[in-house]
Amino acid sequence: MVVAELQRRGAELLRRAGLEDAAFDARQLLAHVLHIGSAQLPLWGDQPVTEGQQARYLQFIGRRARRYPLQYLLGSWPFYDGEYLVGEGVLIPRPDTERLCEIAIELAPGLPGYSAGPAICDLCSGSGCIAVTLQKHIPGSHVTAVEKSPAAFRYLQKNIALNGADVQPVLADVLGYEHRCPPCSLITANPPYITAAEMAALQPEVCYEPAMALAAGADGLGFYRAIARRYLPCLLPGGALILEIGASQGPAVTEILKNCGYSGVFIARDYAQNARVAVARRPAAG
Structure with a gap:
């Protein structure tokens, strides 16, 4: 499976779960798993993902579908001009x-x-x-x-x-x-x-x-x-x-x-x- 396909799958799972920002959340989580910026994802669209990356991503998608906060899954979130670690x-x-x-x-x-x-x-x-x-x-x-x-x-x-x-x-x-x-x-x-x-x-x-x-x-x-x-x-x-x-x-x-x-x-x-x-x-x- 390549990056673009996995991203589409994640977004569809989140849409089915009723999340309004399914595409955004799917993009952010995949970029996090791949350790790249979300703006870089289109450049990686035809790159293959490993089984480990796929499993980790779908685990994140599953937790987000159960309404666990995106910010906690990512582990940090921007504010003003800084980045802040967050979690439970x-x-x-x-x-x-x-x-x-x-x-x-x-x-x-x-x-x-x-x-x-x-x-x-x-x-x-x-x-x-x-x-x-x-x-x-x-x-x-x-x-x-x-x-x-x-x-x-x-x-x-x-x-x-x-x-x-x-x-x-x-x-x-x-x-x-x-x-x-x-x-x-x-x-x-x-x-x-x-x-x-x-x-x-x-x-x-x-x-x-x-x-x-x-x-x-x-x-x-x-x-x-x-x-x-x-x-x-x-x-x-x-x-x-x-x-x-x-x-x-x-x-x-x-x-x-x-x-x-x-x-x-x-x-x-x-x-x-x-x-x-x-x-x-x-x-x-x-």
């Missing part, structure tokens, strides 16, 4: 979160302490995609990444090294780390924000990801209340808190932030025009 126990980086990074990088020059190298703390850091991206794109920044899960923390450490980032990983619960947090110019977080009802309706793939990185109780707002209240004193006057939020949570998170004493609160949309990022400042005089 860590949340998969998503394009929506890139919007948080873009906003943070845009606002950075106006942060207190920017000229000396701003102190940044990324809470609920997971794979480290936010922390690493900010450290690489905000000159002189001193970034701390806080993660509670030991499994996710191992990926955090690996991804810091993989991307050559100068990020300090801390294994700690963010609901308590505020007592150790140094004064910061910027605090970021992509906390759990999925409600109990939404958890019950998630896509099958998402159910393989760690529930502790997703679930946030009855209304999905518990972490926003805690982070807003506990970390306001950790921000330098004029410092910013930037949070990823669910598409319907803008009004509620805005109210939480204002009630906690933040100023300049606004909600930014992602490129699908969904509310995605909440931005707030510690008042300059307080």
